[in-house]
Amino acid sequence: MQFKHAPAAVSAAFDDPNLVSAAGVVPILRLARSAGLDELAQSRLSVPTDKGSNAGAKVMAPVAGMLAGADSIDDMNLLRHGGMGRLFVRTYAPSTLGSFLRQFTFGHVRQLDAVASRVLRNLTARAPVVRAREGERVMVDLDDTIIEVHGYQKQGAGFGYSGVRGLNALLATASTSSSAPVILGQRLRQGKTGSPKGAARIVGDALAVLRRTGVVTGVRPLLRADSAFYGHATIGTAINAGADVSVTVRMDPAVKTTIATIPDDAWTMIEYPNAIRDETTGAWISKAEVAEVPFTAFRSRKKAERVEGRLVVRRIPDLNPRQLEQPTLFDVYRHHAFFTTTSTDDMDTVVADKTHRGHAVVEQVHADLKNGPLAHLPSGVFTANSAWLVLAVIALNLTRTAGLIADRAGQLARATTATIRRTLIHVPARLARSARRVTLHLPEAWPWQNAFARLFAITHAPPPPATA
Template identity: 85%
Template structure:
């Protein structure tokens, strides 16, 4: 591809008051408003009036900026160009939005958490975000990530388990085999905090949101997590809330003793990395094998707090580089175990292992957020950054909903936020007025025209008629 004009024949002038760079904000903000973001924020946020007047409009402006790609307060100027003032009211200055965020206390962040939960419930009723086949379980994944920060004025920032200076974001997501993840709950924490601290509260909030969002599901949701969350508080909360668990265990003496009792003939090969199938017998030839044994977790606690389930163990050969020249007389193994309360008659050993390994899907959500609003945490005030995280989660769920509405059977239904932004939001348009109507003139032959038209039609449909 080459530029077809001579350099001297082209000039650039910023002078058109009728052009916008992200006309996809029109259906996106319609979707957010229909989900109750403005009304809920206006009714529930009690930020002091000198900073928090018209809280609904300011929350909507912050979400709009994130939808358009903002990852800092200054980036909110994306909303103040060309014809944006003709399309939207109250396009606040970045300084106003920054003051609004800095006025948040922890209580206000919890109010925003409740708003995010209710917005997600509304979005799930609008589009099939958690579509499950039959009695399929909804997977609830729990994990934390470090958001790197720079400078010494960020409240709560410190060096945590990753060795990176930052703040810790704990997320709980929900997904099915046919639905990409949405975020159920979130919490920003100090960088040096241990992963399980406060996890039980997040699990309770997430499962409550899921129960309200997906009331018709008959199957118990399945909480998946790594070994950092193997504790009675987290697992007990999930069990009490009506969920099954699948949590990696630490290799403590009780687990090692249980693994040692597994008979040699109980191990079954699985389809793992570099696995092949024997052409004659049809059996898998793999370096990985799985087996299971009944197991009771937390035996050191009183009997009412002990939890019965299954210990599923995957083993692979332990290739010690110090023993290459002189091989061992018998195989040695590395074991990876997880505790699950799922029914063996429904989910056998191999299926349980494969399902547990699917927990890695939450890493895609972490990467998605860090490629967008969480590329930076914009304030030195911890509660402002906590509110920023909640708004980023609302933005993520909105873009997931837009992708499902626009292209339910195609790739946009499972696309990243960056792809949704590129195809459905960052579309330039020219505004034209005639007879009190505004017409948006979009680029001819836009590759995703059909998907955008479907999203626009759904978000601009008249409200359903109410029975008299």
């Protein structure tokens, strides 16, 4: 692109009171209101303030800022420009919202957790956020991530397993083959906290939320997790809640002994990254192989607490530099094993291995959050940052739903938060008022005009009449 005018012929002035920079906040906040976000926050939060709570409006404000791209308290000024005051009743100052979050206690954060779960349930009534065909499993993925922080005034900050100083966020997501992940449960923990601490509580809450969404497929959901969560508390909670598990195991002596019993003719070649397909036979040529063997987890515990299942093992040649100089007499493999309670009739060995590797989808959720509101944890108060995490989860679930409504059969239905923000939210508009109606004049030839129009029309449609 080239400039059409000379530099001296172009000027800039911040003088138009009728412009807004993120018109897409309007339909998504309508979606949030239809899901009951403000009413639920107003009725369930008991956060004390000096001038009245107004919890519903003060929860909607940071969520709106996060939708517009805010990743700190100061960024809430994104809501205080141009014609935003004509669109919304309350556009709070960042200092007011910061004071509101700092008054949260752990009990208030749990109240906000309840609000987030009910908002997700109401969103699933507006759009099939978790879409699953009959007989398809819903995948529930559990994982934690370290959010890096700086300075010495962050409560709870510490050096965790990654060696980075920060706070630990534990998330549980739900996804299917045709729907992007949404977050069922969340918890902010101290940075030095071990991954499995509190995981059983999150698993129980997440599976309860999934049941309330009404997603019925006829099969049990599948909990996927890495080896940090291989413990009786987490796995037992999932099974008691009606789910199957697929959890990576640690290479302890019992697991190594079990792997050694697998015969050589039981290994099956699988499609794996960098594998090559033989054009003649159609087989995959690689060194990745899988096999399975019956396995009883937690055999050291009493009989009622043992879990029967199967151990699926994937082996890959251990190609270290010394083997290139002096080949070994026998092949040396690296083994990766996971424990699953799914049946062989439901998932054979190859399908079970491929399904378990899909657990990596939770890393996309971590990246989405860290590319947005979790780029920073804005407060020095731990409970304020915990509330900030819950609000970020609400904002992510709202963007997922908005993308699905706007473009159900297209790319936006599974797009990242950054893509939805760029195409549907960061749309500049000029406000015009006539006959007590406000019209948003949007850019002509906007590439995603049809998707925005669909989202706007659905979220501004009158609610259906109440049934008797």
